[in-house]
Amino acid sequence: MNRVFFLDFDGTVTKIDTCFLMVNAFAGDGWREINDRWEKKEISTEECASLTFQLFSAGPEDVKKLLDTVEIDEYFDDFLEFCRVQGDEVYILSDGYDLAVDTVFKKYNIRVPYYANRMLYKDGFRIDCPYLNPECGRCGVCKSSLMNKLKGGAERVIYIGDGHSDTCPALKADLVYAKGFLYRYCLEKGIPVVCFETFQDIIKHLEY
Numbered sequence: 001m002n003r004v005f006f007l008d009f010d011g012t013v014t015k016i017d018t019c020f021l022m023v024n025a026f027a028g029d030g031w032r033e034i035n036d037r038w039e040k041k042e043i044s045t046e047e048c049a050s051l052t053f054q055l056f057s058a059g060p061e062d063v064k065k066l067l068d069t070v071e072i073d074e075y076f077d078d079f080l081e082f083c084r085v086q087g088d089e090v091y092i093l094s095d096g097y098d099l100a101v102d103t104v105f106k107k108y109n110i111r112v113p114y115y116a117n118r119m120l121y122k123d124g125f126r127i128d129c130p131y132l133n134p135e136c137g138r139c140g141v142c143k144s145s146l147m148n149k150l151k152g153g154a155e156r157v158i159y160i161g162d163g164h165s166d167t168c169p170a171l172k173a174d175l176v177y178a179k180g181f182l183y184r185y186c187l188e189k190g191i192p193v194v195c196f197e198t199f200q201d202i203i204k205h206l207e208y
């Protein structure tokens with residue numbers, strides 16, 4: 001079967017959310033209130049990031065060093081191999097940052113096409129959102145519109161994720177593998193969902 005997988009990055013491929021990791025380390029306490037407003041959809045990802053970066057007390061080297069400590073799901077490699085053998089396509093859609101995806105993928109020698117916001121530095125960090133969708137206005141990386149563009153002629157669109165930025169694309173998928181907030185959300189909305197802890201659970205479910 002011709003399948004395409006769209007994957008969230010933070011907390012899905014990685015064991016922890018790299019955005020939370022960074023703000024926890026470098027943004028003092030003020031970020032929580034900003035994040036709450038983002039979760040309530042009062043502000044966009046772009047606004048949220050711009051406000052949060054103003055609180056940052058770190059440079060690119062500090063950030064890279066911290067991101068180098070991030071670990072991924074132990075079975076992610078197996079999942080990629082499984083998809084390769086099956087001829088399924090895999091894309092990462094992250095409303096986090098290219099710097100995080102890049103650093104982690106280099107560390108683990110992973111090559112998967114990804115779409116993320118850009119984290120730039122010049123007298124402080126700032127966000128650039130090349131995959132913004134003006135019609136959406138909320139996401140930095142509008143996952144739903146990217147899915148529409150990337151799915152091609154795939155017979156089945158499968159989404160894998162865990163958080164708030166995954167709710168919109170989950171509604172557009174044929175099947176969702178989810179944990180945490182996203183799992184509860186899918187149950188609530190009646191979206192076809194399978195709970196997972198690690199990518200091994202997903203491989204097993206797909207083989208079954």
Ligand SMILES: [Mg+2]
Binds near residue numbers: 009011012017
């Ligand atoms: Mg996530």
Ligand SMILES: [Zn+2]
Binds near residue numbers: 133143168
């Ligand atoms: Zn969007």
